[in-house]
Amino acid sequence: MYVVIPAGGSGTRLWPLSRAAHPKFLHALTGDARSLIQTTVDRLAPLAPPERTFVVTGGAHAAAIARQLPRLPDTNILVEPAPRDSAPAIGLAAAVIHRRDPEAIMGSFHADHLVRDDEAFRVAVRTAAEVARDGSLVTVGIVPTAPETGYGYIRQGEPLGVANAYRVEEFKEKPSREVAAEYLASGRYLWNAGMFVWRTAALLEELACQLPELHAGLRRIAADWDTPRQEETLAQIWPALPKVTIDHGIMEGARRVATVPGHFGWNDIGDWDTLASVLPAGDDGNVVLGDDAGERWHLAIDTRNTLIAPAGRRLVATLGLEDIVVVDTEDAVLVCPRSRAQEVRRLVDALKEQGRAAHL
Amino acid sequence: MYVVIPAGGSGTRLWPLSRAAHPKFLHALTGDARSLIQTTVDRLAPLAPPERTFVVTGGAHAAAIARQLPRLPDTNILVEPAPRDSAPAIGLAAAVIHRRDPEAIMGSFHADHLVRDDEAFRVAVRTAAEVARDGSLVTVGIVPTAPETGYGYIRQGEPLGVANAYRVEEFKEKPSREVAAEYLASGRYLWNAGMFVWRTAALLEELACQLPELHAGLRRIAADWDTPRQEETLAQIWPALPKVTIDHGIMEGARRVATVPGHFGWNDIGDWDTLASVLPAGDDGNVVLGDDAGERWHLAIDTRNTLIAPAGRRLVATLGLEDIVVVDTEDAVLVCPRSRAQEVRRLVDALKEQGRAAHL
Numbered sequence: 001m002y003v004v005i006p007a008g009g010s011g012t013r014l015w016p017l018s019r020a021a022h023p024k025f026l027h028a029l030t031g032d033a034r035s036l037i038q039t040t041v042d043r044l045a046p047l048a049p050p051e052r053t054f055v056v057t058g059g060a061h062a063a064a065i066a067r068q069l070p071r072l073p074d075t076n077i078l079v080e081p082a083p084r085d086s087a088p089a090i091g092l093a094a095a096v097i098h099r100r101d102p103e104a105i106m107g108s109f110h111a112d113h114l115v116r117d118d119e120a121f122r123v124a125v126r127t128a129a130e131v132a133r134d135g136s137l138v139t140v141g142i143v144p145t146a147p148e149t150g151y152g153y154i155r156q157g158e159p160l161g162v163a164n165a166y167r168v169e170e171f172k173e174k175p176s177r178e179v180a181a182e183y184l185a186s187g188r189y190l191w192n193a194g195m196f197v198w199r200t201a202a203l204l205e206e207l208a209c210q211l212p213e214l215h216a217g218l219r220r221i222a223a224d225w226d227t228p229r230q231e232e233t234l235a236q237i238w239p240a241l242p243k244v245t246i247d248h249g250i251m252e253g254a255r256r257v258a259t260v261p262g263h264f265g266w267n268d269i270g271d272w273d274t275l276a277s278v279l280p281a282g283d284d285g286n287v288v289l290g291d292d293a294g295e296r297w298h299l300a301i302d303t304r305n306t307l308i309a310p311a312g313r314r315l316v317a318t319l320g321l322e323d324i325v326v327v328d329t330e331d332a333v334l335v336c337p338r339s340r341a342q343e344v345r346r347l348v349d350a351l352k353e354q355g356r357a358a359h360l
Numbered sequence: 361m362y363v364v365i366p367a368g369g370s371g372t373r374l375w376p377l378s379r380a381a382h383p384k385f386l387h388a389l390t391g392d393a394r395s396l397i398q399t400t401v402d403r404l405a406p407l408a409p410p411e412r413t414f415v416v417t418g419g420a421h422a423a424a425i426a427r428q429l430p431r432l433p434d435t436n437i438l439v440e441p442a443p444r445d446s447a448p449a450i451g452l453a454a455a456v457i458h459r460r461d462p463e464a465i466m467g468s469f470h471a472d473h474l475v476r477d478d479e480a481f482r483v484a485v486r487t488a489a490e491v492a493r494d495g496s497l498v499t500v501g502i503v504p505t506a507p508e509t510g511y512g513y514i515r516q517g518e519p520l521g522v523a524n525a526y527r528v529e530e531f532k533e534k535p536s537r538e539v540a541a542e543y544l545a546s547g548r549y550l551w552n553a554g555m556f557v558w559r560t561a562a563l564l565e566e567l568a569c570q571l572p573e574l575h576a577g578l579r580r581i582a583a584d585w586d587t588p589r590q591e592e593t594l595a596q597i598w599p600a601l602p603k604v605t606i607d608h609g610i611m612e613g614a615r616r617v618a619t620v621p622g623h624f625g626w627n628d629i630g631d632w633d634t635l636a637s638v639l640p641a642g643d644d645g646n647v648v649l650g651d652d653a654g655e656r657w658h659l660a661i662d663t664r665n666t667l668i669a670p671a672g673r674r675l676v677a678t679l680g681l682e683d684i685v686v687v688d689t690e691d692a693v694l695v696c697p698r699s700r701a702q703e704v705r706r707l708v709d710a711l712k713e714q715g716r717a718a719h720l
Contacts, residue, residue, distance in 0.1 A: 016677065301706055312674075315692035315719050317376065317707045320700035328693055332675035333686075335695050340680035346661055347677045359675050 001129050002104050003048040004093040007057040007111035012345040013271040016332035020360050025111035026064050037111040043118045056089040081238045087249040088241045095222035098200035105129050107197040116265025124262035128197035131165045136256040138197045141190025143263045147180035152192040154259055168257040206254050217241045272325040273341035276307035361489050362464050363408040364453040367417040367471035372705040373631040376692035380720050385471035386424050397471040403478045416449040441598045447609040448601045455582035458560035465489050467557040476625025484622035488557035491525045496618040498557045501550025503623045507540035512552040514619050528617040566614050577601045632685040633701035636667040
């Protein structure tokens with residue numbers, strides 16, 4: 001199969017570590033030395049070799065990605081001239097792959113998610129690829145473990161009779177706490193983790209049907225791909241493509257949608273609190289981000305359940321804290337309660353309003 | 361009169377701003393551009409010109425003090441060869457001054473205290489100098505405004521009949537909360553702020569009586585002062601002098617001790633919480649240390665009663681904090697609740713134990 005990794009979004013809730021110029025997926029956040037996009041590619045490597053692995057990203061991150069993923073061919077890093085949301089990004093990759101291999105089955109996976117059990121993940125993806133052979137758009141749904149309000153949900157329908165797959169009855173927006181609890185209790189809902197597997201032919205067919213304008217644009221781009229006109233045509237067509245997500249633009253209205261439930265310790269690492277809860281905690285429940293085994297960069301006295309990220313190579317000293325986030329970087333330090341971690345983007349919004357580009 | 365300013369102590373509770381190499385009194389902490397020792401000298405200037413103002417300090421801080429106080433004669437900066445606590449430090453200054461002027465009246469005032477009403481302070485000191493003419497050791501006591509447990513207390517006796525002065529009945533150690541409340545309610549106790557006024561002759565007499573060893577040593581040092589043997593004699597005698605405080609070694613056992621109550625907004629700025637409580641607060645009760653009127657170095661959202669010290673010239677961003685201290689410096693950042701500010705020295709102790717001299 002082919003693998004596509006859309007690498008977009010700056011991860012504003014992980015500010016000040018995640019920045020517009022150096023977003024979440026370029027950082028090592030999960031306790032080993034590899035960045036999130038590196039672990040994503042490594043996780044998918046047994047399913048697709050480098051020459052069948054594609055990254056779709058913005059021009060600002062192409063160089064960093066190329067350096068972090070040295071085995072990926074240059075031409076497999078697809079650079080969007082402007083951000084156009086996930087349907088154009090994934091559609092571009094599908095069109096480019098389809099031009100090279102009309103029989104291709106591709107999977108699309110975010111660059112910045114955490115998976116605990118890589119092998120269980122790959123089993124689910126392989127199952128999804130099996131199911132996708134008949135032309136279904138297949139999503140790998142996550143068996144929920146908590147009434148999360150930060151994720152969209154998938155309502156699971158009848159078994160398809162093929163492998164461990166089900167019809168999708170409906171995609172649901174992020175629910176309220178009560179509704180999320182009902183979803184969890186019912187046992188019929190999965191988290192929508194944005195993991196899709198399909199024949200490129202099947203996706204392009206759905207695009208033609210549901211988003212004909214986008215389909216036409218991608219066809220024109222694909223026609224000139226790998227030719228001297230590639231750059232020019234992309235620059236000409238791309239800016240006029242509609243901004244639309246793959247969920248809203250395609251999945252919600254598609255005719256044949258299936259889901260394969262997965263249970264492999266998935267997390268989107270959306271904010272500091274989530275990150276703290278998935279990383280191994282040390283003494284007193286504290287989580288220290290990065291390699292500070294020698295405690296050279298932090299000193300915690302009477303501190304509990306606190307996330308300390310000493311990324312600025314200065315001493316972070318805490319006393320009497322509980323459930324706090326302290327993130328130190330070279331030019332900014334963040335302090336907030338873990339319970340307010342979702343709101344960190346308010347700081348980023350304020351910095352934007354103030355025109356403080358250096359800190360964004 | 362003469363003025364003596366003992367400048368010792370590293371102010372460990374104000375770590376990480378206050379360091380062994382750059383202690384509290386060298387920092388601007390009170391909202392203007394001057395350091396604490398500069399404001400102290402300026403406050404005393406109407407009482408004593410630079411040639412009658414002396415600083416006693418350690419060798420590590422002599423240069424910084426000389427640069428911060430350019431009008432002080434070189435020979436008025438007395439450098440202790442080793443820390444020997446306040447009785448030797450103040451005694452040395454008294455002996456040196458006495459050698460030059462046997463009729464001298466001197467006052468001794470810490471280098472790192474805050475006074476709100478400078479004129480009221482000087483009125484109290486002038487009164488104390490009046491009272492000291494008869495040979496009394498006079499302390500300026502602070503009329504307490506709260507049941508502080510961090511200060512020693514002075515039990516005020518009968519009026520002396522001279523100006524606004526009272527006999528001292530007893531010096532009291534730092535009390536418990538209950539005892540402090542009793543002191544406050546009784547109206548008979550003052551805070552001991554370490555402000556002393558006396559004839560040098562009277563102090564030396566008490567030294568001879570109560571600490572004869574120290575007195576003999578200081579006499580030998582003073583005999584060679586302002587001669588080519590000054591340095592050699594100081595180096596020879598000083599290390600053998602007893603380590604003793606002026607309160608314990610002299611004041612508690614002295615025969616004629618008087619006090620002049622003062623009410624001029626005094627504070628010893630012992631820790632971050634105290635500092636936050638005496639500085640003017642802005643929006644939501646937050647106190648921002650240093651000159652950050654343009655809010656270039658801090659961004660506070662939903663943050664209340666929090667002290668933010670952006671001394672590291674990096675952005676300090678807070679969200680959802682209440683009653684917290686965030687101190688950012690070039691090589692260390694401190695986060696702790698204001699209620700735990702007294703314990704900051706535990707961090708410094710831990711750093712000492714770990715031999716981390718760079719951060720001390």
